[in-house]
Amino acid sequence: PVSVRRTDDGELVIGGVAAGELVRAHGTPLQVLDEGEVRRRAGALRDAFDAAAAAHGTTAHVYYAGKALLNTTIVRWMLEEGLRVDVCTGGELQVALLAGADAALLGFHGNNKSTAELERAVEAGVGTIIIDSTIEIERLATIVARRGAEQRVMLRVNSGVHAETHDFLATAHEDQKFGFPLAQAPAAVARIRETPGLVFVGLHCHIGSQIFGVAGFRESAARVLDLHQQLLEGGEIPQLNLGGGFGIAYTRVDDPVPIAELAEGIVAAVAEACERRGISIPALSFEPGRAIIGNAGVTLYEVGTIKDVALGVGARRYVSVDGGMSDNARPALYGAQYSARIASRVSDAQPQLARVVGKHCESGDIVVDHEYLPGDVAPGDLLAVAATGAYCAPLSSNYNHVARPPIVAVRDGAARVIVRGETMSDLLARDAGIAL
Numbered sequence: 001p002v003s004v005r006r007t008d009d010g011e012l013v014i015g016g017v018a019a020g021e022l023v024r025a026h027g028t029p030l031q032v033l034d035e036g037e038v039r040r041r042a043g044a045l046r047d048a049f050d051a052a053a054a055a056h057g058t059t060a061h062v063y064y065a066g067k068a069l070l071n072t073t074i075v076r077w078m079l080e081e082g083l084r085v086d087v088c089t090g091g092e093l094q095v096a097l098l099a100g101a102d103a104a105l106l107g108f109h110g111n112n113k114s115t116a117e118l119e120r121a122v123e124a125g126v127g128t129i130i131i132d133s134t135i136e137i138e139r140l141a142t143i144v145a146r147r148g149a150e151q152r153v154m155l156r157v158n159s160g161v162h163a164e165t166h167d168f169l170a171t172a173h174e175d176q177k178f179g180f181p182l183a184q185a186p187a188a189v190a191r192i193r194e195t196p197g198l199v200f201v202g203l204h205c206h207i208g209s210q211i212f213g214v215a216g217f218r219e220s221a222a223r224v225l226d227l228h229q230q231l232l233e234g235g236e237i238p239q240l241n242l243g244g245g246f247g248i249a250y251t252r253v254d255d256p257v258p259i260a261e262l263a264e265g266i267v268a269a270v271a272e273a274c275e276r277r278g279i280s281i282p283a284l285s286f287e288p289g290r291a292i293i294g295n296a297g298v299t300l301y302e303v304g305t306i307k308d309v310a311l312g313v314g315a316r317r318y319v320s321v322d323g324g325m326s327d328n329a330r331p332a333l334y335g336a337q338y339s340a341r342i343a344s345r346v347s348d349a350q351p352q353l354a355r356v357v358g359k360h361c362e363s364g365d366i367v368v369d370h371e372y373l374p375g376d377v378a379p380g381d382l383l384a385v386a387a388t389g390a391y392c393a394p395l396s397s398n399y400n401h402v403a404r405p406p407i408v409a410v411r412d413g414a415a416r417v418i419v420r421g422e423t424m425s426d427l428l429a430r431d432a433g434i435a436l
C-alpha cells in the first residue's frame, strides 16, 4: 500500500525517494514515513465514516489516536485532513497544542490523569475529557468549580468485549484497568450529571487493538447501547465513541477488512441496535491510530553480520541489523510479526529462511522472526521492514545506550526530517557524573 517501487537497478524507492539516498543523508536505522500514504488513509477513514454515518442518519468524527505515533507534523497532517486528535497524557496534549491544534478538537484519555494534567486540559479548552474513574470525576469537579469552567466529558466503560481474544462473549476481560464496568457506570454518570460545570455528552468504549472485522464492535455497541438507553432517562446523550483498534496487514497473512466496508458495518450495527431499542442514533466518533499510520512507515536498517547457527536438524540463519528492540519493541513485547526485503538491490539468489535480529544484548531482540531473504544477503545490504509506522517510535528506548533514529517524511520525491535522530550528547546529557 505504501508507494514503494524499485529503480531499474533494483533499489527500493519510498514516496519517490530512493532508499540509498535516504540512508546517505540520514543514516541507519531510519524511520521513513510516506506522507501521502498517511494522508490517504486518514482521508479514507474520514470519508468512510462520513458516508456511513450520513447513510444512517447521523454524523461521525474520526480522532487520530496519537499514541500510535505523535509529533507536531503528524498532528498538522491530521488536522489538515479533517481529523481530530486523541491524546492520553499531558505530554501528548502538549504536542497537540504546540502543533497549533484547536483544543476543542482534542479528546483527552487516560486512566490516571493527574490534577495538573486535568487542570491544563480544562484551561486549554480541550473538547472532550474521557473520564476513567470516580476519583477523576471529583478532581474535575474541583477544577471546574474553581475556574468557573464548563467541561464536556464522556464516561469510558468496559463492555466486557475484548476483541483480541476472538471470543466476543468473554467476560473475563472485565478484569482490567480501563473504564467502568457497565454495572458501575450509572452511578458515575449520575455523579457527573449532578456536578455543576460538567456536561455529560456520552459513553466511550474501546475494545482492543489490531481487530479484524465488525463482530466485536457490533457486540460491544449492543451492550453499551443498553446502558445508553437506560441513561436516557436522566437526560439526553448526544454522542457515542466506539474507540479505535482497526487492524492492518503486517505480513501477507493478515487480511484486514477494507475501511469503507468496516465503517459501514460498524455504523449499520449501531443504527440497527438503536432502531431495535427505539432510540435515536447518537453522533458517533472513532479513534483509530494504527490504521492511519501503521502501513505508512518503513524502517531501513543496514545488515551487519550473518551467522548460520547449526541446529540439531538444519541451521538457522541470523541476519543482524544496526537497530532492533530499541526502535521496534513490538516483536519482543507481543511476538509481533513483520516482513523484510533487501532495499538496496534485487537478487537472483535462492531465497533462504532467516531471522532478522537487532544489536541488543538480549536474545528476544528480534526484528523479523522469519523471512525468506536472498541467500546472498551480505553485510552492507539495506533491509526495509514494512508497516513500522505505529507503536514503534513511541515504544522506543535507549536500551544499551543506542540512540533513537530520526523520522523522515517522504513525499513526491522529497524527504524531510520531522523528528531528528538522537545524538550521543542527547543520550549522555542526563548523566550527572559527566556534567561534573
Ligand code: LLP
Pocket (backbone or CB within 6 Å): 065, 067, 068, 109, 206, 208, 209, 210, 243, 244, 245, 246, 287, 288, 289, 290, 291, 330, 334, 390, 391
Ligand atoms: N482509543 C483508545 C482509548 C486506545 O486505548 C487505543 C489504543 C486507541 C484508541 C487506538 O488503537 P489503534 O487504532 O491504534 O489500534 N502498543 C500496542 C497497541 C496499544 C494500543 C493502546 N490503545 C501495539 O503496539 O500493538
